[in-house]
Amino acid sequence: MEAGVPSPPERLDGQAADPSSAGVNRQISVSEFSCHCCYDILVDPTTLNCGHSFCRHCLALWWAASKKNECPECREKWEGFPKVNILLRDAIEKLFPDATKQRKEDIQQNPDASDSLTAFQKYGTEQTPAAPNTGRIIPRGGGFFSGVLTALTCVAVVLLGYHWSSRELEDDLLVHKPVAKWTAEEVVHWLEQLGPWTSLYKERFLLERVNGRLLLTLTDEDFSKAPYHVENSSHRKAILMELERVKTLGVKPPQNLWEYKAVHPGKSLFLLYALKSSPRLTMLYLYLFDYTDVFLPFIHTICPVQEEEFEDIIAKLLDLKEPAWKQWQEFSIKYLFLPYQLVAEFAWDWLAVHYWTSRFIIVNAMLLSVLELFSFWRLWSRRELKTIPHRMWSHFWKVSTQGFLMAIFWPVIPQFVCNCLFYWALYFNPVINIDLVVKEVRRLETQVL
Known part of the structure; x- marks a missing residue:
C-alpha cells in the first residue's frame, strides 16, 4: 500500500467494503422513482397502507374509475384517506427538478386528471379516518347533527300530515265553490x-x-x-x-299560500322550487306574467309606503296602485343584492296568519343567503369572476328549460305527487340546507387551515 493513499474501509468481517456502497459515485435514475400506474416520475407521491406509492392524480383516476379503496397494484384496501408522502415528494423534486416540473405541466393540461383530483379531494374532505381495525371510512356529520336532522324531519312529516288533513279541506272549499x-x-x-x-x-x-x-x-x-x-x-x-x-x-280569490296552491297547483310548485334556486329570475317572471295578482301585492308588502290608508294585511293586498318611485328603488337594491331577504320580509308580514310556515320560509331564506354568499366567495377566491356572465346564462337556460318541461308534463302529474313535492320543498328543504351550510363551513375551515 503506497503512502498517502487511503485504504478502503473494512467491514466487520475484516474484508474491504465496495467503495461504491457509500453512494458517492452511484448515479440515481428517474426510473427508481417511477409510478407503477403511469410509469413516469412520481408527482405528489401518495403512499398507501400497503407501502406502494403512486402519483396522486393516478390514484385519483383509479379511484374515479373503480370506485374502490384499493391499491392499484396489490388490491389491498387502504384505511382512512391517503395523504401525500411529503418526504418522498421533496426528495424527488430536489433530485429531478426539471423532470418534475415538466410532468406537472403535462398533468395540468389533462382535464380528466384535474377533474378526478377535484372529485378525489372532495371525497376526502367529506370523510374522517377509518375506525380502528377496520377499513371502513366513517362519513362526517354524524352524531348530534344526524339526530337533529332526524328530529326535524319527523316534525316536518307531522306538519305535512296536519296541513293535508285540516287546513286544505277548510280553505280549499270557497276558492272552488x-x-x-x-x-x-x-x-x-x-x-x-x-x-x-x-x-x-x-x-x-x-x-x-x-x-x-x-x-x-x-x-x-x-x-x-x-x-x-x-x-x-x-x-x-x-x-x-x-x-x-x-x-x-x-x-273566492286566493288570499294565502294554501288557497293559492289549491287554485294553481302547478304554478305554486314551480314558484316554490324556482325561488330556491333562482330568486331573481322568479321575481322577473312574476313581474312579466303575473303582475297584478302576485307581483303588486308582493312589492306593496315588502316595500310599503310610509303613509298607508289601511293597517290590515288584506288592505295592503287590495291596494293595487302602481308602486311609487321609492318603492321601486328599495326593491331594486334588495333584488340585486339580497333577493332572499325579500322573501323573508314577505313571510315575516304573514307571521300572524301562518305562524310555523312563515318561520320555515324565513329560516330557509337565511340559509339560502348564506349558501349564495359561499358561492360568491368561491368565485372570488378562485379568481373566476369573469365566468359569472357565462354561469348566469347557463343557469337561465337551465331554469327556462325546466319550466318549459314542467308546463308540458304538468297536466299528467297526479295531485298527490304535487302535494308531496310542494310540502317537501316547503318543510324539508330548510333541513337539507342546514346540512349544506355545515358542509360549506367545514370546507372553508379546511381551506383556511
Whole structure:
C-alpha cells in the first residue's frame, strides 16, 4: 500500500467494503422513482397502507374509475384517506427538478386528471379516518347533527300530515265553490279572512242569514245602514273591494299560500322550487306574467309606503296602485343584492296568519343567503369572476328549460305527487340546507387551515 493513499474501509468481517456502497459515485435514475400506474416520475407521491406509492392524480383516476379503496397494484384496501408522502415528494423534486416540473405541466393540461383530483379531494374532505381495525371510512356529520336532522324531519312529516288533513279541506272549499251557492256560515268564514276587525260585524251577518246570493246584491249604502252598521269607511271599502273581486271571479280569490296552491297547483310548485334556486329570475317572471295578482301585492308588502290608508294585511293586498318611485328603488337594491331577504320580509308580514310556515320560509331564506354568499366567495377566491356572465346564462337556460318541461308534463302529474313535492320543498328543504351550510363551513375551515 503506497503512502498517502487511503485504504478502503473494512467491514466487520475484516474484508474491504465496495467503495461504491457509500453512494458517492452511484448515479440515481428517474426510473427508481417511477409510478407503477403511469410509469413516469412520481408527482405528489401518495403512499398507501400497503407501502406502494403512486402519483396522486393516478390514484385519483383509479379511484374515479373503480370506485374502490384499493391499491392499484396489490388490491389491498387502504384505511382512512391517503395523504401525500411529503418526504418522498421533496426528495424527488430536489433530485429531478426539471423532470418534475415538466410532468406537472403535462398533468395540468389533462382535464380528466384535474377533474378526478377535484372529485378525489372532495371525497376526502367529506370523510374522517377509518375506525380502528377496520377499513371502513366513517362519513362526517354524524352524531348530534344526524339526530337533529332526524328530529326535524319527523316534525316536518307531522306538519305535512296536519296541513293535508285540516287546513286544505277548510280553505280549499270557497276558492272552488261558486259564490251564489255559499251558505251563511261560509259567508262569515269569507268575512273573517279579511282581518281581525271583521269580528265587529260577523254576528250581524249571521243574524241576517246572509248567504252567497244575498251577498252579491249588497252595496255601499246597504253596508252603511241597518242592520249591518259598517260605519268605518275603511272597513266598508275593504269589504266592497274584496266583494268586487268575488263577483269578477265567481269564487273566492286566493288570499294565502294554501288557497293559492289549491287554485294553481302547478304554478305554486314551480314558484316554490324556482325561488330556491333562482330568486331573481322568479321575481322577473312574476313581474312579466303575473303582475297584478302576485307581483303588486308582493312589492306593496315588502316595500310599503310610509303613509298607508289601511293597517290590515288584506288592505295592503287590495291596494293595487302602481308602486311609487321609492318603492321601486328599495326593491331594486334588495333584488340585486339580497333577493332572499325579500322573501323573508314577505313571510315575516304573514307571521300572524301562518305562524310555523312563515318561520320555515324565513329560516330557509337565511340559509339560502348564506349558501349564495359561499358561492360568491368561491368565485372570488378562485379568481373566476369573469365566468359569472357565462354561469348566469347557463343557469337561465337551465331554469327556462325546466319550466318549459314542467308546463308540458304538468297536466299528467297526479295531485298527490304535487302535494308531496310542494310540502317537501316547503318543510324539508330548510333541513337539507342546514346540512349544506355545515358542509360549506367545514370546507372553508379546511381551506383556511
